[in-house]
Amino acid sequence: xxxxxxxxxxEARDKLRAGDVTSVELTxxxxxxxxxxxxxxxxxxxxxxxxxxxxxxxxxxIAQGDAPxxxxxxxxxxxxxxxxxxxxxxxxxxxxxxxxxxESTVSQKLExxxxxxxxxxxxxxxxxxxxxxxxxxxxxxxPWRRGNDDAALTPGGSSGGSAAAVAADLCLAATGTDTGxxxxxxxxxxxxTGIKPTYxxxxxxxxxxxxxxxxxxxxxxxxxxDAAIMLEAMCGxxxxxxxxxxxxxxxxxxxxxxxxxxxxxxxxxEYRMDGMPAEIEKLWSDGTEMLKAAGAEIVDISLPHTKYxxxxxxxxxxxxxxxxxxxxxxxxxxxxxxxAAGDGITEMYEKTRAExxxxxxxxRVMVGTYVLSAGFYDAYYNRARRVRTLxxxxxxxxxxxxxxAILTPATPSAAFGLGEMTDADPIQMYLNDVFTVxxxxxxxxxxxxxxxxxxxxxxxGLQLIGRPWEEGDLLNTAYALEQxxxxxxxxxxxx
Amino acid sequence: MSIDESTAAKxxxxxxxxxxxxxxxxxxxxxxxxxxxxxxxxEVDVDGVEPMVSVTxxxxxxxxxxxxxxDQQEKILSNAPDARxxxxxxxxxxx
Numbered sequence: 248x249x250x251x252x253x254x255x256x257x258e259a260r261d262k263l264r265a266g267d268v269t270s271v272e273l274t275x276x277x278x279x280x281x282x283x284x285x286x287x288x289x290x291x292x293x294x295x296x297x298x299x300x301x302x303x304x305x306x307x308x309i310a311q312g313d314a315p316x317x318x319x320x321x322x323x324x325x326x327x328x329x330x331x332x333x334x335x336x337x338x339x340x341x342x343x344x345x346x347x348x349x350e351s352t353v354s355q356k357l358e359x360x361x362x363x364x365x366x367x368x369x370x371x372x373x374x375x376x377x378x379x380x381x382x383x384x385x386x387x388x389x390p391w392r393r394g395n396d397d398a399a400l401t402p403g404g405s406s407g408g409s410a411a412a413v414a415a416d417l418c419l420a421a422t423g424t425d426t427g428x429x430x431x432x433x434x435x436x437x438x439x440t441g442i443k444p445t446y447x448x449x450x451x452x453x454x455x456x457x458x459x460x461x462x463x464x465x466x467x468x469x470x471x472x473d474a475a476i477m478l479e480a481m482c483g484x485x486x487x488x489x490x491x492x493x494x495x496x497x498x499x500x501x502x503x504x505x506x507x508x509x510x511x512x513x514x515x516x517e518y519r520m521d522g523m524p525a526e527i528e529k530l531w532s533d534g535t536e537m538l539k540a541a542g543a544e545i546v547d548i549s550l551p552h553t554k555y556x557x558x559x560x561x562x563x564x565x566x567x568x569x570x571x572x573x574x575x576x577x578x579x580x581x582x583x584x585x586x587a588a589g590d591g592i593t594e595m596y597e598k599t600r601a602e603x604x605x606x607x608x609x610x611r612v613m614v615g616t617y618v619l620s621a622g623f624y625d626a627y628y629n630r631a632r633r634v635r636t637l638x639x640x641x642x643x644x645x646x647x648x649x650x651x652a653i654l655t656p657a658t659p660s661a662a663f664g665l666g667e668m669t670d671a672d673p674i675q676m677y678l679n680d681v682f683t684v685x686x687x688x689x690x691x692x693x694x695x696x697x698x699x700x701x702x703x704x705x706x707x708g709l710q711l712i713g714r715p716w717e718e719g720d721l722l723n724t725a726y727a728l729e730q731x732x733x734x735x736x737x738x739x740x741x742x
Numbered sequence: 743m744s745i746d747e748s749t750a751a752k753x754x755x756x757x758x759x760x761x762x763x764x765x766x767x768x769x770x771x772x773x774x775x776x777x778x779x780x781x782x783x784x785e786v787d788v789d790g791v792e793p794m795v796s797v798t799x800x801x802x803x804x805x806x807x808x809x810x811x812x813d814q815q816e817k818i819l820s821n822a823p824d825a826r827x828x829x830x831x832x833x834x835x836x837x
Contacts, residue, residue, distance in 0.1 A: 272780070274759075276780050324747070324777075344821075345821055346820075347821075348814075348817040348818075348820060348821075380817055445798075446797050446798055460797060484803070486805055487808050488803075488804040489803055489804075490798070490802065491794075491803075492798065492800070493803055508797045552786070554782070555782060555783060555785075555786055557779075558779055558780045558781075558782045558783050559778055559783060560805075561776060561779060562780055562783070563764035569757065573758075576758070578816075578822070578823075578832055579821065579822055579830055580821035580822065580823075581821070583823035583824065586833060590833060591833050591834065591835070592832055592833050592834075592835050594760075594833075595832065595833055596758040596761050597758050597759060597760035600757075600758055600759045600760070601760035601761070602761050603800065604759065609757075610769075610772055610776075612757050612759065613750075613753050613754060613757045613759065613769075614773065614776050614777075616757040616803070617753045617773065618751050618780075619744075620753070620756060627780065627783075630783050630784075630786075631783060632790060632792050632793030632794045633782075633791040633792070633794075634783055634786050634788060635793075635794040635795065636791050636792055636794045637786065637788070637791060639794065639797065639818070641803075645791050655760075672772075672775045673772065673775060673776060674775060674776070674779050677779075683759075688797075689797065690797030690798055714800070725784075731830060
C-alpha cells in the first residue's frame with residue numbers, strides 16, 4: 248500500500264477513474280504516512296475527519312462519472328490559506344487560535360474540484376523567510392540529507408512544509424504561495440516542481456496577505472504534468488479579488504506535447520553571479536544543452552537591472568507588509584497581550600504586536616514603516632517602484648525580441664543546514680531569492696524543475712520564466728526540460 | 743544614511759511594536775544592514791521613469807455596486823479576543 252503514496256496526481260487520477268483504488272483508501276494511506284512523519288514537522292494542523300469526509304464524497308462523484316481531474320486526490324494546504332473551521336495561522340503566534348469563518352478562493356476551488364485536504368502545512372511566519380526557520384511551529388525539515396550525514400537541512404521557504412510534504416510523499420501535491428521565490432526555491436531544495444503563475448492568475452482572496460502586489464498562489468507537485476493539472480484547478484477570475492484576471496483558463500495538461508522545436512530560449516548574462524558554485528554553473532549549461540538538443544534556439548540576452556531586483560524587493564515587500572500587517576492589533580482576531588493596570592489602547596497594540604510577531608516579521612514591518620515614513624517615501628519607496636518599472640521593461644524588451652522563455656538557475660545553492668544562517672546578517676538569507684525575485688517584480692510566470700543532484704546528493708533545480716499569461720507554453724518547455732533531465736531521485740526514508 | 747537608537751525607537755513606535763530599551767542598539771544595527779543594502783538603488787538612473795502602480799497593464803474589473811454580504815455579526819465576532827454585547831471590546835480610549 249505504501250506505493251500509493253509515490254503516485255503522481257495524474258497516475259492517482261487514472262487509478263481512481265479505473266476503479267483500481269478508492270479515494271478513501273488513498274486518503275487513509277496518506278493519513279498514516281503523515282502520522283509517521285512528525286519528525287519532518289511538515290503538517291502542522293492535521294484534518295483527518297475532513298479528509299475522510301471529502302474522500303467519501305469524491306468516491307461517490309467518481310462512481311457517477313462526472314469527476315474533475317483533482318477529484319479524490321489528497322493534497323496539503325499551506326497554512327497561509329484561510330480554511331473554514333480549520334486553524335489558519337500563517338505560522339504566526341499573532342494568529343494563535345484563529346479559525347476562519349470562510350474559505351480562501353483557491354482552496355475553495357480545489358475543494359469544489361473534489362480534492363481532499365489532508366491538513367495545513369508549515370511555512371515561514373507570514374511567508375517571510377527562505378528556510379522555514381521563522382515559523383511559530385518550529386522548523387520544517389527537508390527529507391533530503393547530505394550523503395550519510397544526518398544533519399537536518401532546510402526544505403527552503405517560505406513554502407517549506409509544502410515542499411517537504413510533497414518530497415516525502417506525505418501528500419500527492421500541495422498549495423504554495425510565492426512573493427519572492429517561496430514556491431520555486433523550496434521546490435528546488437526538495438527535488439520537486441513548483442510554478443508561480445502570472446500575477447493575477449490565482450485569486451488572492453482569503454490568502455493571508457504579505458505583499459499584495461507580489462503574492463501569488465501556485466501548485467507544488469511531483470512533476471510538470473501534475474503542476475499543469477493542479478494549476479488549472481486553482482486559477483480563474485474571482486469577483487472577490489479585483490486583481491484576478493478575467494481570462495479563460497486553458498487546459499494546461501493538454502498543452503504538454505514536449506515539442507519545443509523553434510522556441511527561443513534566453514540565457515541572461517546577468518544571472519551568472521560572481522562566486523556562483525561550479526555545480527550550479529554546470530547544471531545551468533547542461534539544462535541549456537538539453538533544450539538545444541530538443542530543438543530550441545538558444546539566445547544570449549541581457550536583463551540589465553537584475554542586480555537591483557533584490558534591493559527593490561526589500562523596499563517594496565516590507566512596505567506592503569507593514570501596511571497589510573497593521574490589521575494584527577489584538578482587536579478583531581488572534582492574540583491579545585495581557586495588559587498591566589493603567590495600560591491603554593496604545594500599550595495594547597504595542598505589547599500584542601511585540602508578543603505575537605516573531606523577530607523577522609517585526610524587522611520587516613519596521614523597515615517597511617521606515618521606508619514609507621514622511622521624508623523617506625520618495626527616496627526609498629518611490630525609487631524602488633521606479634526601479635521595478637525598469638526591471639519589468641527589461642523582460643518586455645527581450646520578449647519583444649521573440650524570446651519565448653528564459654532559463655536560469657532556481658537557487659544559488661543546494662539546501663543548507665538548519666541554523667547555518669543564524670549568525671549571518673539578514674542579507675545573506677535574502678540572497679536565496681536572487682534568481683526568483685525578478686519574476687515577482689515583473690509579475691511573470693516562473694517554474695522550478697529539478698534537473699540534477701550536487702556532489703553531496705542534494706537536488707538542484709532550474710527555473711524557466713515565461714511570458715505573461717502563457718503558463719501553458721511555459722509548462723510545455725518545462726516538460727521538455729524534465730523529460731531530457733530525467734530526474735527521478737528520491738530522498739531515502741529516515742523519518 | 744545611518745539609523746541611530748532614537749530613530750529606531752521612533753520607527754518601533756510608528757509600527758506599534760514595543761521594543762525594550764536594551765534591544766534598540768541591535769535593532770538599529772539591523773536596520774542599517776538592510777538600508778545599506780537598499781542604498782544600491784541610488785546607482786540607478788530613474789529620471790523620467792514612472793513608479794509602478796500595477797504590474798498587469800489592465801483596468802481592474804468592476805462589479806455592480808450592490809450589497810453582496812452582511813448580517814453576520816456573530817461570525818465576525820467569533821475570533822475576537824474580547825467581544826461583549828455584539829461589539830469588539832478594547833481598553834478605555836476616552837477619559
